[in-house]
Amino acid sequence: AAGGDRRGRQSAALHIVSPGGGYGGMSDTACDLRIDDHPEPVTELSRLLDIHTMLFGAPDPDTLLDLSGDLEQEVHDLVTACGYSTLETWAGVENLENRLVPGKIDPLVLAHLRAADDGQP
Known part of the structure; x- marks a missing residue:
């Protein structure tokens, strides 16, 4: 994954769209994360995705x-x-x-x- 500056390492983004996939099914945006300025944007994006998954994901019935x-x-x-x-x-x-x-x-x-x-x- 490349970032958004000349070196490919300053920004990163993730936008996931799915019908009714947003919070409470009220929108189609399941996930919209972006890092605008960070020395390790992909690593930071991964960290934020983990938090997003924790807060908005559903438990896996097989692991309960x-x-x-x-x-x-x-x-x-x-x-x-x-x-x-x-x-x-x-x-x-x-x-x-x-x-x-x-x-x-x-x-x-x-x-x-x-x-x-x-x-x-």
Whole structure:
């Protein structure tokens, strides 16, 4: 992927269009990301795409983990350590409510929760 300046390394963009693919099905723009000025624009675009996927993507049913036993206790402890009483409340604040599935947890949500407890963004 080439960028937009003479060296091919200053900007990058990604625009994905799909009928009803936008947030809530209200538009056709599924993803519209751009980096205008960055020393590593493609790397930065990849980072932003990961965030976009986390916030707007749906969980993969094949990777969902049963939220029971030790994992359920760990999630409860992590949510409590972050200052929330329920996973749903924490997920709402983190804009991850679309990734919640009753009785299950998305591995991406679990990783994000673990990172939040470690003080990582």
